[in-house]
Structure formats: structure tokens, C-alpha cells
Amino acid sequence: MAQADFDDEASLGPRSAVGSIPSAGLYIVATPIGNLGDISHRALAILAAADLIACEDTRVSLKLLNHYGLKRPLISYHDHNAKTSGAKILDALAAGKRVALISDAGTPLISDPGYRLVADARAAGHKVIPIPGACAFITALSACGLPTDKLLFLGFSPPKSSARKKFVEPYRSVDATMVLYESPSRLPAALADFAEILGAGREAAICREMTKSYEEIRRGSLLDLAASTAAQEHRIKGEIVLAIAPPEGERPKSDQIDDLIKKALQDLSVREAAAAIAWMTGEKRRTIYQRALALQGQISDDPQ
Incomplete structure (x- = not known):
């Protein structure tokens, strides 16, 4: 970025004839x-x-x-x-x-x-x-560690799940960090909806109470953030900025996929878990199925 060109004289803005008094x-x-x-x-x-x-x-x-x-x-x-x-x-x-x-x-x-x-x-x-x-979303972006070269500010998302999914769907492939304002009471549901539409492994950041005493920035995948906020739904308070990484960061790493499979296997069959994780992550179903079989064997052999 080029060096800023500052005024030599500190001014309030357009001046009236009264010197430092700003004009109409x-x-x-x-x-x-x-x-x-x-x-x-x-x-x-x-x-x-x-x-x-x-x-x-x-x-x-x-x-x-x-x-x-x-x-x-x-x-x-x-x-x-x-x-x-x-x-x-x-x-x-x-x-x-x-x-x-x-x-x-x-x-x-x-x-x-x-x-x-x-x-x-x-x-x-x-x-x-x-x-x-x-500006809240600029403040959050400066400290959350997500890419800032291209940004898409979306304001507040709709309060209802179906409308929220339709709202974010057109932007799922946009090569930019998305930024939204969200209310604490809707945050877990919004994160779950975004995970479904944008990809469970997409990196995101919850930036809460920026510049205030309880300022907090929490990073993780959309799925992990949805799970953690759902567990503490009634304890989330304050103003929230949600930043979501561009698509190139949405595919989870292999260890993240393993964690997702293990969680899914707690309630689903191998076939059902493979279908669900493949749909959420964009990975091939056969690859996920083979990995789920291997992980199921590890879980069965676990003495716990």
C-alpha cells in the first residue's frame, strides 16, 4: 500500500470563515x-x-x-x-x-x-x-487471523434457519472472507446452518465484545464452533462479529475428518456416517467410508 499523504495542518474538515470552526x-x-x-x-x-x-x-x-x-x-x-x-x-x-x-x-x-x-x-x-x-467488523478482522485481502460484509443474517440458509447459499464459493453480525441467542443455530451450507470444516472466528472488558476471539471450524456454542448457549452474551474464511480453507485436514467421523459413529451406522461426512466436507464417499470402517475397528478395540 502506498504511503499515506497526510495534511500538514490538522483540520476538522471543511472550514468556515471563522478559522477552526467547521462549516455547515x-x-x-x-x-x-x-x-x-x-x-x-x-x-x-x-x-x-x-x-x-x-x-x-x-x-x-x-x-x-x-x-x-x-x-x-x-x-x-x-x-x-x-x-x-x-x-x-x-x-x-x-x-x-x-x-x-x-x-x-x-x-x-x-x-x-x-x-x-x-x-x-x-x-x-x-x-x-x-x-x-x-467499526466492529474491521476491528474483529484485524485480530482474528483470517485473510483480509478480500472481504464480503453481509450485515445481519435472517433470524430463521431456512431464510438464513438461502441468504448465505449464493456466497458459498465467493473467494473472500465473509463477515456478519450475529445475536448471541441465534449464534449456535446460525453456525450450524453455515456449516451445512458452506462446509463443516470451513475456518471461522467468533469475535465477541470487541474493545470491551470481556473481549474474546475464538477460532475453529464452523462445525466445532457450532458444537461448542450450543453447549454454552445460555452463557453467550454481548455483541458478536462472525468471520468465515474463504472456500480454499473449507476442507478439513485428515485429523479433523477423523474427529468428525468418530462423532458421527456415536449415533450413525458406518454407511450413514460416511454419507453425512462426505456431504458436509466434499470428500469422496468411498474414501470416507473406508476411513470410517478403520476408525470403527479402532473404537471397538479401545479398552475403554
Whole structure:
């Protein structure tokens, strides 16, 4: 990547005639995703100078603003009031006001409301200025160890199993790391569905509570992660980013396949286990069948 070309003079953005005071426009301001220290000086300066701050939930945003001693007028802007609140925001911009758009956490518009407001503001000729900062899925990708050269962000998957499988099916062969947001209560079922459609051995990472006290990154195959999260379903809490490796990493290694076969043989016949594992992994059924026969013999000879 080429060396960054930084401005010699630290600036807030487009300037008015009053020097460092930002000019009128819509500022898209990224806020922390958990740790309140993860906000830029520029973002704080914009929020301090804003004539109006548009946010999803004023109660959530007030925690951030109060922490930094900022008292500015707020307006609630979310999917259910976007039409009426959007009109008020556009009126403020038309009156030459500085409006900051923030979300409850992270970068606005990333699986959050705001797309229509930005489009309407630009169509009306208003300046739209991004103030970059934290983003949950980028934060997770930087630390989970999966490929980052090509990415496919899918937002939230559908809540029901059948819809979730149809949702992810078109992307099963896409040569990119897939990233999704998932709720704790649906995580085990979602992992099981993804294992069925994308391949049981596909590498993945559960990135939970990024930047917070209980931050955790757990790596493994989709099948293993589905099993481990199902076992602790009621103990999983917090915000979750799920990253899934590209297809080239989906075939399990031989020892992983052996583990899958052993688990299947606990409930299935050799023929049934071979069919199931071959379907999940993409390996030849005859190869899996021969390996299952050998493993069944080892299990039978085990003194335990």
C-alpha cells in the first residue's frame, strides 16, 4: 500500500470563515464500539461544534456526550422515524447548520440507519463529511487471523434457519472472507446452518465484545464452533462479529475428518456416517467410508 499523504495542518474538515470552526454540512461521525477511549480528537471537536447531533437512541448517545462533557441539541434518527426526523435534519442543513450523525456505536450507516439521509443531503447539495473511527467488523478482522485481502460484509443474517440458509447459499464459493453480525441467542443455530451450507470444516472466528472488558476471539471450524456454542448457549452474551474464511480453507485436514467421523459413529451406522461426512466436507464417499470402517475397528478395540 502506498504511503499515506497526510495534511500538514490538522483540520476538522471543511472550514468556515471563522478559522477552526467547521462549516455547515452533515458530518458522519464514528463513535466507540465499547471502549470510550476509542474516539478521535477530530470526532470530539466536531461533536462539540455541532448545532445538532442526530443519533439512534438519545439515552445511549448521552452516555458518550456526558463522559466528555459535551452538551449539544440531540434529535433521534432511526428506521422508524427516518422520514420525519430526516426532514428536520435537512431543514437544519438548509439553514446553514452543522449536523453530526452518530450511531449507538461505531461507524454510522454500517448496518445502521443513515443511507437515505446521506443520499438526500447530497442530492440537496449539502456537504457530507466523513469523520472516520471505530467499526466492529474491521476491528474483529484485524485480530482474528483470517485473510483480509478480500472481504464480503453481509450485515445481519435472517433470524430463521431456512431464510438464513438461502441468504448465505449464493456466497458459498465467493473467494473472500465473509463477515456478519450475529445475536448471541441465534449464534449456535446460525453456525450450524453455515456449516451445512458452506462446509463443516470451513475456518471461522467468533469475535465477541470487541474493545470491551470481556473481549474474546475464538477460532475453529464452523462445525466445532457450532458444537461448542450450543453447549454454552445460555452463557453467550454481548455483541458478536462472525468471520468465515474463504472456500480454499473449507476442507478439513485428515485429523479433523477423523474427529468428525468418530462423532458421527456415536449415533450413525458406518454407511450413514460416511454419507453425512462426505456431504458436509466434499470428500469422496468411498474414501470416507473406508476411513470410517478403520476408525470403527479402532473404537471397538479401545479398552475403554
